[in-house]
Amino acid sequence: MNRYFKAVSLMAICLPLAVIGQISHRHLLQKFTPQEVALSLVSREDFKPFPQNPGQWQGILPDTLAAKLLSKGDAALKQVFNDIPATVMLDFVRNGNRTRYEQLSFEKRSWLQDLVMAEAVEGKGRFADQIVNGIWSICEESFWGISAHVGIQKSGSGLPDVKDPIVDLFAAETGSLLAWTDYLVGPQLEKVSKQVRPRISYEIERRILTPMTTAKYGWMGGGNPEAKLNNWAPWIASNYLAMLLLIEKDTQKRTEGVYRAMRIVDQYLDGLGDDGASDEGPGYWNAAGGCVYDAINLLSDATRGKISIYQEPFVKRMASYIYETHIAGNYFINVADAHATLVPDGLMVYRFGKAIQNPELANFGSWVFYQLGKEDEGTQRFFRSRYLYNLLAVKECSAYPAQEQYAPDLWYKDVQLMASRAENGLFVSAHGGNNGESHNHNDVGDFTVYAQGQPVIIDVGSGTYTAKTFSKDRYNIWYNTSAYHNLPVINGKEQGAGTKFSARDVSYELTKKQSVLRMDIAGAYPPEAGVKSWQRRVEMDKKGEVLISDQYTMDTPLSSLTQTFMTVSSLDISKPGKIGFGITGQHPIVLVYDPALWDVTKEKIALTAPEDQLLKSSWAHQDIWRVLLTAKFHDKVKTYNFRIYLKVFEI
Template identity: 40%
Template structure:
């Protein structure tokens, strides 16, 4: 890939043009390695050698959107610094891909091209192993004060670095040092995690947040022959259970913030998490998702991991044969710390589904959406959260909230006197009260603290109620008191174009 393609992000802010061939190269190698490992006939070794060599020849494995975050000085380079190797999400992911390739196919690669395994070891040492042990100032380690939010980067990057050590580092002392350092990072991450298990990045990012945490903990559990077993801890169990609490139906999940409504989370990962914590509901969800898309479904995201493909290949038979017991779904969940409610009309999953949030506007992957909600019926979307567009330089910049998808104006919220909500943790819901009373579930909150002073909002109490008895329905009631009233708008983001018939929609 040419240098100017790497420079494209610096020049234009476009991420896609570089990232597409970058990820495709890794996709192809991962599939070839998996195929050769399963067949063992040598058919794919030449192409694997070409893929490994091409990746090793890249000047950097760090994305153009990330590399300037980690240099010690002058963080404004259009090209990566080969003299200062740094580690981001995908440098670590690339390292893990090569470490798995070496672990699974080291012997046939040694026989066919001895330089390839040695090249892998050398590149891993220079780009991953040495910087990981030497540096404490990568913000995703959580070891020094940082302005960054410690979300999915911590377990995702830490986990892949540990895989590189455990699969490819010959020195036992260095392996132990890496594990100790990784545990420190995971402790920091868990210390900031919501006590109710809620992921403020949403279900789409859970796969690389709570899901990557599970992989880290499982890896260390296996490494110690289960002497280390954190899966009985309540928080670890809640982190897994979060996923069925925000599941709607089929592939649909509650998707506040940057997440997609169809969360690309591996069913095999959820299934194995459920087995570890002995939770049949999580096993059910994992099996359901896996049976919907199978092993091939994991190849849809550009950023899939070889380790997760291996997991799915190993568990494929059991999950495909899994038969869900007749169990009802919960009609109500309330995650009090992230302030998310999910409520259903019935325990069979039919009828209305309501998801709504309070919280604040300083969350990970935040949108200005305090008080927003979504509505589904029989598993199909009616009132929606539109999610996010393709990431660019602007997405994670000071101009983030100039993007339409981030603003209150395109969420299911009131716009008061032409002004939506403001970003930042201080803009939040107040007096939040959630109740489930059998025939109804209700979330009530004051949204006025989420708006800037210029909006003139003295009080804005929103009540969202799902009524189950009689004629099932969802009621949204907004009561407000303003300093002045130039304009008042109520936004509804709909999955389908509304049809007006008289005074009904």
């Protein structure tokens, strides 16, 4: 299965609820008035960002890429655009499965994209009939979104109500795909039938453009301009912009829609802290910060650069987040539902770096593309406008210096995330925050450790999305709970879910010798835990050691206490006071604890539930282990210390 298909199908695809919280009022896009937008916006007829004839495409694309696009088009000629059975849509409410519907729906759209690009490059009409088959099949669908999102409709989940079209991520993706199809191969479609292009316009109008004029969806804040939005907002807004620019014929409606999209993107940006970081983690940056770039790139192109925010310092900080959170190779800091391994869209990152004049970001994008993402060249799914802009950048990117980027130390104050690395290759990240964040896991105070670019102590991440994932049973899934993060369970109580369960008194200190995050995580636990204060200190000693210190005071007697460490490393717990973590081809890592105070056990996690299955590939089919330290004594006030270091000889 294509990497981009997998990445998006496990991405933040939930029913989003607006989060009420403190937001800024930067209004970076709304500093431009509606009148300025109206005067700056080029006409629909003059908006020509991409070639519309084969000769131009062939001059832009490397020969190997053009051949690849034709090959994929030839493969799509053999496919059949079947209807998706109603019972597959009903899987979601019957058994929680959303994957079957998504695979059938996404495949149809991928085939159509392959056919369109092949025809755009070749221009002989060879793919036209099959393109029309794809268009017609998609236009005949009752619902352009996915089964997990039907619940946005007034009638709720199940089969969709065709009288209530709603705009979710994939309705917007579908509309954008059809709009670009009309732009790229419109004349060829007319040779097959004069009804095809009007059908595209009609379906986009009734399913997207008309609903958006009055929409108050949860992903937009439900009508509340103070609501904090997640990645749905820029993702949908970028696709909405493409449809407006390409399909909307009424000048006033087009301008009003563009400004509506600008407000949506602004509200998303206003919900981010001043550091530009996302509480959804790097795993969602492609669909969050990356989609902000998609939107502002379209706006700049459609106004000949008059509506542009590339030079805003905040935009530059938001863009830098993706390389600053890079650990090594395809490992990135992961929090909440994000996954530890990630291949960012290298061409998009490169283009973003060039647009904001950040050579480090452009270097990193070039490195990602050629070291991690070259196999997917020309095959990206989703983010349709980005896909086309990326094609234009392939030759240019090939001539640009490629360099893997690392941040030696980072501190994102607004999301309370720190990371630090030592010269011996040891890396630590840790965060405070709260348990009401987007795609939340109950993980306040969690930390991870890597050595020589390989995972040692991990955040497991999320598995396969099912109906259970975003329901009242979310925290019955083990990897969403604090008991399966690198955290204590106090008096048998795990952390609670919700914004009130948060870190307190968070501080960060960086010197030449150390990087230290301090926080009180007692507030992340319910009152029944009986904990008054739990001061966690996470330190990177620049000599090459990670030090964890937990100092607690109880309000009520302590009857039980455990501390978890999650890992995919091979384990040796045979020596009292030392836990050995095996690293392939490297010296082992040792965690030192006081054996007089703790008993140690380990358990292999059985990945048997439907929600667990994606974890197998997330961690390269390595076993996932839980190391459990159980306190021998139950003092009311106590300090525990753990030391993690690289051992230079075998354990």
